Amino acid sequence: MTADRAEKTTADEGLMQYRTTPDSDWTIAAVAEIVEPLGMTLPPPSEIILHDLSKLPNSIVAIYGEVTGRQVGDPATNYLLERASAGLLGNDVGYETTLDDGRVLRSSTVIIRNRVGNPVAALCINIDISAWLQVEKLAAAMTFKRGGPDHAAVSQPPASTASATASTEEKRGSRTRERFPKSVDELTDTMIQDAIQSSGLDVLAMKKRHKVQIVKLLQDKGLFLIKDAVERVSGALGVSRFTIYNYLNEIAESPGEYS
Incomplete structure (x- = not known):
């Protein structure tokens, strides 16, 4: 087997489970119709993206909003590609990731399935929450007491708050390497x-x-x-x-x- 043939076989076999069918085409077309109205209900800055899994890696077929700067015809993220390759696609709601420019996103990925339960598409929502995180920090700073004999004791957040903050930060760091590429x-x-x-x-x-x-x-x-x-x-x-x-x-x- 030649190298070119081997490479084509590797790619084709890996994506065979997501091959297009009339049923999946109808399902994706139906979901594409709600991308814009659903995106209009989200608070800005946000975006909603529909991926056709049969078109991986250039899988974006519909998009509304602009957060990651991608458009129709652009590729999936490394995270979606990895999960699709492993055949481990499932809903993932409310996870956070950090863009290269420091912005923090709260994202959700919903897997769309056809009538027999096979995954055919992924509906992804990205909301830029960077401004809200700054508001959160400002509110925390304003609610802690300053000065007085007990200053050292009260100038730090309560243990429960600190624990929750640490948990949130740990969650935010769980997928900081997710990429949102504009080309394959x-x-x-x-x-x-x-x-x-x-x-x-x-x-x-x-x-x-x-x-x-x-x-x-x-x-x-x-x-x-x-x-x-x-x-x-x-x-x-x-x-x-x-x-x-x-x-x-x-x-x-x-x-x-x-x-």
């Missing part, structure tokens, strides 16, 4: 760079085992569902495309070794 190339490159950075090693210092682990991580995240991903990974790791295919074969033959 951008999605591919950021996923590769994130994987390399997570290893803590410079590519020049990596041995084979480190590179195989990175390939395994990227495979788990669904990167190889994207056309030309193998070529981009090989360039980033300084190896040939055939070497990447060899790594993938090794992973398939001994999955536990690289888990």
